[in-house]
Amino acid sequence: MTGAVEDLLRELAPRVLGTLVARHGQFDACEDAVQEALLAAAVRWPAEGVPQRPRAWLLTVASRALVDHWRTDSARRRREVAAALDPTNEPPDDPGDTLLVLFLCCHPALSPPSQLALTLRAVGGLSTAQVAAAFLVPEATMAQRISRAKQRIREAGGRFEPGPALGVVLHVLYLMFNEGYTDLHRPDLTAEAVRLARLLYRLVPADAEVAGLLALMLLTDARRAARTDAAGQLVPLAEQDRGRWDAAAIAEGQALLARTLGSGPVGQYQVQAAIAALHDEAATAAATDWPQILALYDVLHRVAPGPVVTLSRAVAVAMVHGPVAGLAELGTLDDDARLAHTHRLEAVRAHLLELTGEPAAARDCYLRAARMTASLPEQRYLTLRAARLR
Structure with missing residues (x-):
């Protein structure tokens, strides 16, 4: 499978899953169906070419898989066949569909490790093997963990409203971003975390911690290009070529932080973003305002020890x-x-x-x-x- 096809499938997977979950409400069955569609695409697209409407193609194949799972219910099967097998019946691409999947992955019935594992699988587009590698556990162990997580969501009703889970979602997005940022070979995972944080910010723009997390991601990821040298070796922050930092991302993060600070209770993501901003503002390592950074760490220690x-x-x-x-x-x-x-x-x-x-x-x-x-x-x-x- 080519890199372009793999990237496209990773981008489309959570959107297709979100559409199916919004339509049918059965997270575990929908996730299994999407995995079948992704496998079919991985086999066929490199040989036959990417279809003109790849999202509609995946939706059709995944819906067919769902129909097959539900074949014992003949009435529902007839109803779903009519909707699923019509290639023109593609619902609008709603960014909120991906957020729905994200909130379901962060369901409070799950443990934090299971929330993160399921998010990396269903939203981040990682395979079970890749998620297992991130957690340093065997693939079979991770497969069981993900299966149990989907089972718990099903037992809890497969539905969850955004409000109460916002703090959990922010934490999982933070972990997702850090996983991608730490792994130099997974910039796509970091980009997906930023994309989801942007969606969340548009959903709840008045929440200071949502804005703070987005600012933190932007201000941190702005340094990505300078984190390695020409040989691929890690370069510590103090030795990085600051001319390679992303000035646009820094400016966006700073502006977001300026609008956020003071607009609500101070939380850990706002404080971390303020620390990142001080690092990014320094023209040289020697010019870093360490006393102010230390003061902010004192605040962070009180807010999130x-x-x-x-x-x-x-x-x-x-x-x-x-x-x-x-x-x-x-x-x-x-x-x-x-x-x-x-x-x-x-x-x-x-x-x-x-x-x-x-x-x-x-x-x-x-x-x-x-x-x-x-x-x-x-x-x-x-x-x-x-x-x-x-």
Whole structure:
């Protein structure tokens, strides 16, 4: 399957699923039908060419699959056959259909890992194997998790209103964005998270946290082009060529943030967006307003405390008060089990030890961090940092 066809199918999948769910209301059956349609397209389109109306083609094939599933109900079958097999009966492409799927994937009956896994599968367009790789579990395990998630949605009635789930949806979109941003080979996943955040912002423009999340995504993803060098190696923020940053995305994020701050209760996404804006506004790394960033991390710690916030705050403390103070802040996380399976604590510790003039200790931490991450680019980066300290 060509890259162009794969990209098109990933774009169309949540829209087709949303249309079917809006029409029939059975998420699990509709999702299975869409997967069958995607498989058929993956086989036929590269050989026969992409149809003139690819969304209508997928809708027709998926609807036929649904009819087949429902064949025991003859009355419904006749009714659905009439609608499904008419290629001219294509409903308008409503962006809200994708949001409907997103809210269903974030149903409160599901655990947070299941919400994210189902969102990556149904909205992000990842295969079960790709979702499994993102979670570092076997494909069979992830298939079971996704199947159970769809079963729980079915048991809960397969319907869900946006209002109560907004915070959950924001969290899942945030995780989805981070998954794409961390994986240098998945810019499409990041772009999909931004697209959905835009849709959500149009749906609830008065919600400050929705606007804050969109601003955060724009201000962060603006640096994507500068995150790697010509050899594909990771480049840390302080060493990036800021001329490669996306000025239009930064301007849009800043304008959105300016309209948002003060318009409602301060939340974690607004604060994180403000921190990202300060990084983006600095003409050089040396010009970064670290005291203001540290002040914002203090706010973030009150609004949304957690080990990742403490970890990031430790870097700001080091930049304002020196690396020794930053290392002392890191020490508070040594016994936090939530960081036991991530490389980030050791990577930050290595950086701060390097700043204090302890190359041997820094090298050990870099190598330990490299062994803890599953990301090849991060492994290479951390190993190279360690090699420089020989």
